[in-house]
Amino acid sequence: MSAIPPFAWLGIDLGGTNIKAGVVSDAGESLSQVSLPTEPERGPEAGIRRLCEAGELAIERSPLSREQIIAVGIGAPGTMDIPAGMLLEPPNLPGWDYVPIRQLISEHFELPAILQNDAQAAAYGEYWVGAGRGANSMALWTLGTGVGCGIIVNDVIIQGEHSHGSHAGHIIIEWQNGRRCSSGQFGTLEAYCSAYALVARCEEALQAGRESVLAEWRQTEKLTPLLISRAAEAGDALAEELILDTAMYLGIGTTTLMHVINPSLFVIGGAMTFGRNETALGRRFIERVREEVRRRGFPIPAGQTPIDYATLGENAGYIGAAGQARRAFPLPS
Amino acid sequence: MSAIPPFAWLGIDLGGTNIKAGVVSDAGESLSQVSLPTEPERGPEAGIRRLCEAGELAIERSPLSREQIIAVGIGAPGTMDIPAGMLLEPPNLPGWDYVPIRQLISEHFELPAILQNDAQAAAYGEYWVGAGRGANSMALWTLGTGVGCGIIVNDVIIQGEHSHGSHAGHIIIEWQNGRRCSSGQFGTLEAYCSAYALVARCEEALQAGRESVLAEWRQTEKLTPLLISRAAEAGDALAEELILDTAMYLGIGTTTLMHVINPSLFVIGGAMTFGRNETALGRRFIERVREEVRRRGFPIPAGQTPIDYATLGENAGYIGAAGQARRAFPLPS
Numbered sequence: 001m002s003a004i005p006p007f008a009w010l011g012i013d014l015g016g017t018n019i020k021a022g023v024v025s026d027a028g029e030s031l032s033q034v035s036l037p038t039e040p041e042r043g044p045e046a047g048i049r050r051l052c053e054a055g056e057l058a059i060e061r062s063p064l065s066r067e068q069i070i071a072v073g074i075g076a077p078g079t080m081d082i083p084a085g086m087l088l089e090p091p092n093l094p095g096w097d098y099v100p101i102r103q104l105i106s107e108h109f110e111l112p113a114i115l116q117n118d119a120q121a122a123a124y125g126e127y128w129v130g131a132g133r134g135a136n137s138m139a140l141w142t143l144g145t146g147v148g149c150g151i152i153v154n155d156v157i158i159q160g161e162h163s164h165g166s167h168a169g170h171i172i173i174e175w176q177n178g179r180r181c182s183s184g185q186f187g188t189l190e191a192y193c194s195a196y197a198l199v200a201r202c203e204e205a206l207q208a209g210r211e212s213v214l215a216e217w218r219q220t221e222k223l224t225p226l227l228i229s230r231a232a233e234a235g236d237a238l239a240e241e242l243i244l245d246t247a248m249y250l251g252i253g254t255t256t257l258m259h260v261i262n263p264s265l266f267v268i269g270g271a272m273t274f275g276r277n278e279t280a281l282g283r284r285f286i287e288r289v290r291e292e293v294r295r296r297g298f299p300i301p302a303g304q305t306p307i308d309y310a311t312l313g314e315n316a317g318y319i320g321a322a323g324q325a326r327r328a329f330p331l332p333s
Numbered sequence: 334m335s336a337i338p339p340f341a342w343l344g345i346d347l348g349g350t351n352i353k354a355g356v357v358s359d360a361g362e363s364l365s366q367v368s369l370p371t372e373p374e375r376g377p378e379a380g381i382r383r384l385c386e387a388g389e390l391a392i393e394r395s396p397l398s399r400e401q402i403i404a405v406g407i408g409a410p411g412t413m414d415i416p417a418g419m420l421l422e423p424p425n426l427p428g429w430d431y432v433p434i435r436q437l438i439s440e441h442f443e444l445p446a447i448l449q450n451d452a453q454a455a456a457y458g459e460y461w462v463g464a465g466r467g468a469n470s471m472a473l474w475t476l477g478t479g480v481g482c483g484i485i486v487n488d489v490i491i492q493g494e495h496s497h498g499s500h501a502g503h504i505i506i507e508w509q510n511g512r513r514c515s516s517g518q519f520g521t522l523e524a525y526c527s528a529y530a531l532v533a534r535c536e537e538a539l540q541a542g543r544e545s546v547l548a549e550w551r552q553t554e555k556l557t558p559l560l561i562s563r564a565a566e567a568g569d570a571l572a573e574e575l576i577l578d579t580a581m582y583l584g585i586g587t588t589t590l591m592h593v594i595n596p597s598l599f600v601i602g603g604a605m606t607f608g609r610n611e612t613a614l615g616r617r618f619i620e621r622v623r624e625e626v627r628r629r630g631f632p633i634p635a636g637q638t639p640i641d642y643a644t645l646g647e648n649a650g651y652i653g654a655a656g657q658a659r660r661a662f663p664l665p666s
Contacts, residue, residue: 079633137494151593153491160595161470164634171589172629175506175582185629252508259503260484260593262493296505296518300412301497 004031004063007331010109011322012055013075013118014047014101016040016092016145020314021054023062023069024322026331028129030315032062044096051101052108070332072105072113073325075121075317082163085115091182092145114328118317120157120166122310123150125320126267130312135264139168139257140310141250142270146182147190150320151261157324158261169194173252192249195225195272202228202242212238225272232274232281240281243274247285251292258293258301269310276309337364337396340664343442344655345388346408346451347380347434349373349425349478353647354387356395356402357655359664361462363648365395377429384434385441403665405438405446406658408454408650415496418448424515425478447661451650453490453499455643456483458653459600463645468597472501472590473643474583475603479515480523483653484594490657491594502527506585525582528558528605535561535575545571558605565607565614573614576607580618584625591626591634602643609642 005025013020019038023031034057036050051074059066078090085102087093106113116124123132123140132138132152142148147169151158158165169190170183178187182196191197202223206215213236214228221227231239254266268286275282286309294302312319338358346353352371356364367390369383384407392399411423418435420426439446449457456465456473465471465485475481480502484491491498502523503516511520515529524530535556539548546569547561554560564572587599601619608615619642627635645652 079631153486154489156487158486158594160634161597162595162634162637164591164595164631165593167592167595167631170592170631171504172585173505173508175585183631249508252505256504256589257593258497259500260498260590261491262495262498262500264494298412298497298500298503298516301493301495304495 007068007070008062008064009322009325010055010058010069010072010111011075011318011320011325012051012072012105013121013317013321014038014051014077015118015317016077019051019054020318021058022315022318022322023058023064024319026326028319028323030319031064032058033315034058034061040093040096044099047093047096048099048101048104051105055105055109069109069111071325071329072109072111073121073321073323074101074105074113074115075118075321076101076115077118080115080117080163082115082117082159085113112329114325116157116321116324117150117163117166119148120150120159121320121324122148122269122316123152123166123320124157124323125312125316126269126310127152128323129319130316131267131308131310132265137261137263138265138267139261139263140267140269141254143193143195143250143268143272144270145195147194148270151263153261153263155327168253168257171253171256173249173256189249189253193246193253198225198228198242198246198272199223201245205238205242210238212236214239229274229281233279243281243285244288247288248292251289252296254289254293254307255296255302258297258305262301263305265306265308267308267310269316273309282309340401340403341395341397342655342658343388343391343402343405343444344408344651344653344658345384345405345438346454346650346654347371347384347410348451348650349410352384352387353651354391355648355651355655356391356397357652359659361652361656363652364397365391366648367391367394373426373429377432380426380429381432381434381437384438388438388442402442402444404658404662405442405444406454406654406656407434407438407446407448408451408654409434409448410451413448413450413496415448415450415492418446445662447658449490449654449657450483450496450499452481453483453492454653454657455481455602455649456485456499456600456653457490457656458645458649459602459643460485461656462652463649464600464641464643465598470594470596471598471600472594472596473600473602474587476526476528476583476601476605477603478528480527481603484596486594486596488660501586501590504586504589506582506589522582522586526579526586531558531561531575531579531605532556534578538571538575543571545569547572562607562614566612576614576618577621580621581625584622585629587622587626587640588629588635591630591638595634596638598639598641600641600643602649606642615642
């Protein structure tokens with residue numbers, strides 16, 4: 001780590017399960033890291049206190065004092081009004097509707113704050129100091145319960161007029177007879193390649209009588225993406241097929257995004273990435289995404305656009321949230 | 334018109350059929366207008382001469398002298414390398430492959446020049462002084478032989494890393510069993526709602542024995558979008574259904590683009606717009622687009638994003654090309 005910088009930014013990433021926080025330097029270095037359980041069922045008041053606690057701990061564990069923190073960036077899930085700094089109706093945080101999160105955090109720390117969508121914060125983190133470092137533009141997919149997305153063009157996140165930009169998990173890939181998405185829509189990308197979609201497709205295959213070790217395993221264990229990936233790694237043909245189909249669907253969505261944005265690169269992150277480059281399955285997964293893009297895309301962008309895994313792991317969110325705070329409230333000159 | 338300005342920009346829009354050119358003021362006013370036939374079959378050398386002729390005429394017919402023109406903006410169809418100023422392999426201009434159009438025009442006029450995709454130039458024109466005036470962001474669809482698109486976010490056109498940004502006519506709306514697009518891909522938006530797709534869907538319906546006045550008309554006339562719209566206006570149920578299906582498909586594509594960009598507004602232009610707000614069919618067409626977006630989109634963006642017809646007509650291209658030249662080469666200060 002370099003010399004202790006005179007100023008830094010605090011990033012806080014509010015997830016449905018954990019809150020991550022850290023103090024981040026002007027160069028994008030994490031000077032501290034904190035993880036606390038969110039326990040969203042305790043409601044928004046307790047949640048805001050927990051967010052503040054995580055932020056305080058991050059400052060305490062960093063080599064900087066509170067006076068050296070310039071601003072706070074918050075990443076949060078679900079629908080929100082970014083200019084108003086307010087959560088709307090986040091599906092993974094029941095009861096947190098219409099919480100003015102930016103104002104509450106800003107008042108607690110007595111610092112300016114910005115609110116950002118979590119996938120977009122993660123995208124900015126990867127773009128700033130991760131897999132997209134040095135690129136002009138980037139699109140990040142976060143594969144998990146849902147399919148998150150963050151798009152950056154010329155250093156600006158595509159946030160949209162109603163804070164609904166970069167929500168490419170909801171693009172329609174099958175206008176007719178499409179699978180049902182948790183949002184209630186049909187034929188969206190998320191309806192095909194989210195964690196719940198993988199499990200649903202697996203259920204259907206097993207019910208249709210497809211042979212698989214999962215028919216036995218599910219007697220004692222819950223059918224999850226992790227269980228399906230363990231079956232695939234043990235050589236189960238159905239499990240591998242279902243996972244590579246997920247990659248195919250993601251390749252279709254990536255092709256559509258390439259036609260709209262044509263970013264310098266695509267980055268894939270999130271919990272459902274099958275070990276990324278560390279496992280044979282993870283390497284086959286991303287190769288299948290690339291293959292589908294080459295098959296469906298136009299030759300020049302499809303042949304020349306890198307598609308890689310994210311490199312910051314679970315830290316991308318708070319780093320990117322701090323990075324967005326740095327953009328909005330730069331170093332005093 | 335305001336007082337004659339001291340400086341202006343020249344915009345030239347190269348179409349497969351006509352070349353449009355005009356001198357455009359700092360306020361986006363057209364100070365002159367020219368239209369000449371392209372005659373692309375005469376090849377690129379004759380074509381470049383014709384482009385220069387159109388530009389010269391536009392300057393001559395304007396109240397400004399050549400010394401008052403700051404730069405030239407060129408809009409052109411098909412694939413191109415925008416930073417290199419070069420056409421690649423434009424499908425509507427056979428033989429014009431790898432023409433360094435920006436350099437040739439720049440040398441002729443002894444002025445700096447920029448090259449831009451035609452749909453993106455039209456989008457910038459509408460954003461600057463047309464249907465999108467005053468908006469923060471905008472997406473334009475141009476419905477014609479193909480489905481063009483131009484996307485502007487914070488005054489910047491989404492051009493992409495390989496000059497392939499804003500090509501949303503190629504987004505995939507049906508990943509499986511999709512209709513074939515002229516690009517050779519399957520299930521793209523263009524495969525459903527371009528002029529050739531409308532004619533193909535009509536052919537299929539007539540061959541399947543659907544009742545329509547077009548079965549008779551086509552004995553003596555070529556089946557075109559215009560003929561189909563005449564049948565719809567005469568009360569033909571099949572013709573109206575086919576046209577409103579085109580609007581439905583466009584609504585699906587618009588929903589996808591809303592999830593990616595969430596622009597301030599959508600604008601629909603191009604030749605295949607059925608008389609726009611001037612005809613009952615044009616009004617039903619755009620209402621059907623809006624209906625599909627409300628049905629498929631998220632409530633806030635779908636309920637609050639205007640979807641309107643373009644207002645600059647065939648002039649949007651050269652005005653936007655001049656506007657892009659103005660952005661790249663602003664007024665001397």
